Amino acid sequence: MKYWLFKSEPDEYSIDDLAAERGQVGRWDGIRNYQARNFLRDAVEEGDAVLYYHSACKVPAVVGTAEVVRAAYADPAQFDPECKYFDPKASGDKPRWYCVDIRFASRFARPVPLAEIKQNPALAEMVLVKQGRLSIQPVTAREWKTLVELGEM
DNA sequence: GCCAACGTTGGC
DNA sequence: GCCAACGTTGGC
Numbered sequence: 001m002k003y004w005l006f007k008s009e010p011d012e013y014s015i016d017d018l019a020a021e022r023g024q025v026g027r028w029d030g031i032r033n034y035q036a037r038n039f040l041r042d043a044v045e046e047g048d049a050v051l052y053y054h055s056a057c058k059v060p061a062v063v064g065t066a067e068v069v070r071a072a073y074a075d076p077a078q079f080d081p082e083c084k085y086f087d088p089k090a091s092g093d094k095p096r097w098y099c100v101d102i103r104f105a106s107r108f109a110r111p112v113p114l115a116e117i118k119q120n121p122a123l124a125e126m127v128l129v130k131q132g133r134l135s136i137q138p139v140t141a142r143e144w145k146t147l148v149e150l151g152e153m
Numbered sequence: 154g155c156c157a158a159c160g161t162t163g164g165c
Numbered sequence: 166g167c168c169a170a171c172g173t174t175g176g177c
Binding site for chain 3: 163
Binding site for chain 3: 007009032033035036055056057058060132133134135
């Protein structure tokens with residue numbers, strides 16, 4: 001099992017939106033960045049654990065956890081001309097974009113802000129700190145443990 | 154709203 | 166097959 005961090009803009013799809021889904025399972029779609037797609041398509045597997053991160057908001061922070069319940073499949077939104085995620089260069093036999101399904105697992109007692117993560121020596125090597133602008137990224141087991149502990153405080 | 158970092162694209 | 170241009174992302 002591997003660990004990941006997924007970013008979402010809370011105005012678009014917050015952890016509360018995920019928790020409110022039927023069965024608390026939601027489709028993680030709309031990924032239109034190639035680096036993020038490559039992780040999603042090639043490496044994210046059913047059963048993997050996810051840190052849920054709120055981005056592009058007042059206080060960017062890790063806010064909870066989720067679990068991958070379905071590995072990558074073609075993102076249906078790319079084929080829908082009515083959808084803002086429509087991609088005219090994608091076709092049914094050659095999909096360009098992928099999505100996964102995740103299930104809500106937990107909401108942190110206390111969100112862990114990016115500013116705090118940056119200051120924590122144990123988390124200084126996180127991709128989140130090293131490279132911005134990546135909405136799907138790997139997390140080590142140690143980083144996962146540290147963040148979950150911080151979120152429970 | 155600026156702009157930097159990244160992978161991909163596509164003209165040559 | 167090089168590499169400049171492009172689209173996306175997201176903290177500030």
